[in-house]
Amino acid sequence: MEVATDDAAMRPARLPRTIALVGQPNVGKSVVMNALTGTKAFVSNYPGTTVEITEGTLVYAGRRIKVIDTPGTYSLHSDTEDQRVTQRVLLEGGVDLIINVVDATNLARNLYLTLQLLDLGIPLIAALNQVDRAKSAGLEIDVKKLEDILGVPVVPLVATKGEGLGELVSSIGRGRMGKPIRFSDQVEEVIAHLEREIEKVIPEVKGRRRSHASRVLAIHLMEHDRVDEDLFEVYPELRTLVESLQRQVGAGAVCSRCYRSCAFCPARDKEHPSFPTCLERTAQARAIAFQVTSGGITRTVPGGIRGRTIEDWLDIPTVGVVVTGLTACFSYKLVAFVMDLFDRLVIMATSPLLQWITSLAARFPEGSFAGLLLTSLPEGLILPFSVVFPAMFTIYMLMGFLEDTGLLPRMAVTLHRLTSFLGVPGQAVVPLILGFGCRAPAVLATRSLPDRRSRFIVLTLLSMAVPCAASLAIITSVSQVFNANLLVVYGVAGAVFTATGLTMGRLLRGEGEGEGEFVLEVPPLRWPSLSNVWRKSRMRMSEFFLHVLPLLAGVSVVLRYLVSGGYLSFLSALGPVTSRLFGVRGEVFAAVAMTIVQRYLAPMVLLNLPLTSREATIAVSMVSLSMPCTPVSVLLVKEMGLRTALFILMLALGVSLGVGLVLNVVLP
Amino acid sequence: MWAKAELSLTDLKPGDTAEVISIRKGRRAQMRLLELGITPGTRITVVAAHPLRGPVVVRVGMLEAALGWGLASSVRVRRLSQAGDL
Incomplete structure (x- = not known):
């Protein structure tokens, strides 16, 4: 990089090409990111990891400057997967300006990271955020003095209100190396x-x-x-x-x-x-x-009922449990409502088109490729739009809302005791609850877990023993028609969930992680920024359209081909074997096997068969515990690698068959 | 008298304020606490203690953090003031 004198500092020649936004968790980095790059940002995975990083472009003085929003990190020696990504971004070079977002209300702790960043010898600007909150807590920060000590520009901000952001942008040419500290x-x-x-x-x-x-x-x-x-x-x-x-x-x-x-x-x-x-x-x-800093912290210790803030109330364990329960209940109802709504709307909107396509397909000879394509493509596209899309979007909005308000970590703390039986931290509740809506976003939500071991446990539970809304629909509809014993179905699911969780929690203990060292920062509550929530959800959804949708369409075609070509009919020939082992007819077993490739096909097949109540109970139990749908399987491979994903899927299959065997013996 | 005694963080009640004396756990745990600004000499206030050996929520400056029971029990403290003292 060119060396310029101070008076040349404003010349565009000194403008950085790549800016990294670095800061501790919950300091308002994403709001700053939003303000710098507007809607041009996109989320992607950092190469070789599942950590999301946001990249965007800032256009300033006719230049296009790349801005990287790194995952929040407390220090440059943290061990968690996402915090290490920040270290890698900075170590690999290429960053020629660091904007260090510093929380004015936690100055000492935030400056720890700042001092580490100064060691790197990369020009830096400190963005002192939340000065309004600091002020209302009686803290006055001498910006000039801080600039002198650190040797870098310090820009005070109230990012959520947009105050100081203009100054921050106009100062990007003034980044300085600063004065690294001397130790003893x-x-x-x-x-x-x-x-x-x-x-x-x-x-x-x-x-x-x-x-x-x-x-x-x-x-x-x-x-x-x-x-x-x-x-x-x-x-x-x-x-x-x-x-x-x-x-x-x-x-x-x-x-x-x-x-x-x-x-x-x-x-x-x-x-x-x-x-x-x-x-x-x-x-x-x-x-x-x-x-x-002048002025002290005057906040009083919670003593009596009066003077308690909402935060103090939420910190009381019993209140926390009630609020968490209500939130989970509300979230589930909302997702179910939106999915139902979309289901009707999409089917209403597309039925004329579908009829037309069906009539068109009828003109082609039976089994021809064109006819196959015409029937299977809409199937592959309608399902994602009527089920997966609304579920994912609602869940992303809810997640964004809970993240933005600071409710999410509070829920994690409240439930930590419960989840620690499974050997996973409280954060695991989020993906597990989400899984009851749709497992695809739930799989992605496991990224917030601190280590691979917890992710492995939660992903296994999710893939196997948490029925998503679509599965629940199958369970209820088939059970109603054939009068299956719902108590058995749900009892088996619950037992499998508990047994799996406890076993895995115990077997995989002893990595030094887990409940013994659970540490979670609980950020202050704040009003959610709707635009922030919307932006985040939208960015995450684009991943769905780019990666999941084409895949679903493709899989749908292949499945149709297999079904219409009669390639799966050999399963019916297994009739004598299946009725002895599982107490179900070959055709029923075929339906169960079908879930390996596409869960949604199971009810179509099952509803067309004359089932006894006993058969239905066994079949539904097996279906509800079988492998997850194709999108989830694909995501599993993406998140955990092929080997782990295959292990999870095989385990699920094994459990499904095992449940069939046991039920056949146990049920009258 | 109680001001002198060395206690574990898990012995404190919500509302108690204490000074950290030492952290009797491995480097990894010490680092994680250090990142939150909890080192020997730090003043912390207990906000909530979840039942059945659940996490302990503490306030350090303006920050709140939850520590798992195992970790909290390894934090040795000296009580400075008890709930209701202020």
Whole structure:
């Protein structure tokens, strides 16, 4: 990048090409993002991960500037999947301005990240958000003083009201490297030693430019105890260095109290902290916050009933449980209502067209490809529009609303005790509740879970034992017609859910994650920004149209072909076997098997068969516990990889068959 | 007298304010608490304690955070004031 003097700072030549928005969770980053890039933003997965990042374009002074909204992160040494993405965006280079969104109401904690960002040597602007909330809490922040201490421009904002956003945009040419902090002499000695080691393995010259100062790398190494694959991808040479340092510790040549850096720690006594840079940075961030802030926190501790805020009320466990229950109930009713509405509307709107298509298809000879295409394509397209689309959209709106108000984390806290039996944190409730509406968005909602293990458990439960609205419709309609025993059907589903959850929670325990270390920030409640909720839902929906819809249409054609070509009729030949094993006729088993490829076809087949009540009970139980529909299976592969997805699907199939076997023995 | 005693965060009642003395858990847990601004010396107020060893909700400055019971029990504190003292 060009070096410019201060008076040239406003020249467009110094404008950045790529801006990264970086900030801690719940600081209002997405509102800033919205203001910078407007509607031109889109959501995508960060390569190789399932973490959503938003990218957009800011047009300023005739230039198009890429803006990346990174996942909220508390620090640059966090371990969770989405927080690591932020580190990777910054490590990989290419970012030439960081806009660090800082929450004025939690200055000390937010400055911790700011101080880490300053180490990176990337020009930075601090956007001091929520100054209005800070003010109403009696906190006055001296912006000028903060600018002097950090050495970067600080722009005060009230992002939700749009105040200060203009100033922020016009300051993007003024980003500065700032003044990184100095640690205590002892720590600086360790850093200097590591720097020398790093410079030995990665020489500055040799045709390859080192984009990070050795100081950043040294500090980074000190703060990561696990082998940092992200860093090694960028700097493969560091792997050897780290491994040799670890050997020295392992050989007992140096103290093992702290991590690799302590090999050179001058204070080799028993009491020295294991991550000195982090502790010192915390202290410095606090000192800075203290220096620039006047006025204290006057908020009183909740004591009596009077003076309690809504937040205080919601924090009371019993109130939390009631509110969570009501919210879940309302959400489910709303999704069911919207789905029902769409079902009617879409069928009403498309029935003339469908009749026309059917008459057209009739002109082609039976079994011809054109006829097949004409009948199957609308099937593949109507179902997504009448069932999946409204369910996903309503759920996305609800989710956005709950996220935006801050109710979602409160619900997670309230239910954490319950979900911890399954070995998953409270956040898991969200995808599980969503699953009763439609499992496709529920699968995507598992991304908010902190680790892969919890996601695996929740996804298995979702795919297998949580009946979505469409499945529930099948269950009720078939049960009504044939007088199946609903108590058995639901009882079996509940038992499978509980058994699976408890077993998996127990078997997969012991990764150090889970209930033992549950930490969740509970942000303040606020009014949701409708435009924000709408924007988020819309961006997430576009993924559905681009990836899921074409696939569903394709699968629909293939299925039609299989069914009309009689390729599945061999299943009916299994009649003697199935009636002995599961107590159902071959045709019924064919319907059950059909759910492997497309669940929605099951009722069509089942309703056309003369079933006994017993047969219906078994068949419906098997259908409701079988594998999820095609879109969900596809999403599973996308989210967890082929192997894990196949495992989940096979387990579901196994459980379905097992339930058939058991019911055949148990039922009179 | 109680001001001197070292307690666990899970011993506190909603409304109690305390100072963190130490965190008796691994590096990962210490880091997660550090990110929320909870280190030795930090003042925290208990907002809610969920029943049956459920999470403990604390306030640090203007921030609220929920800590799982296991983690909360590893946080050693000194009580500064009890609910109703203010």
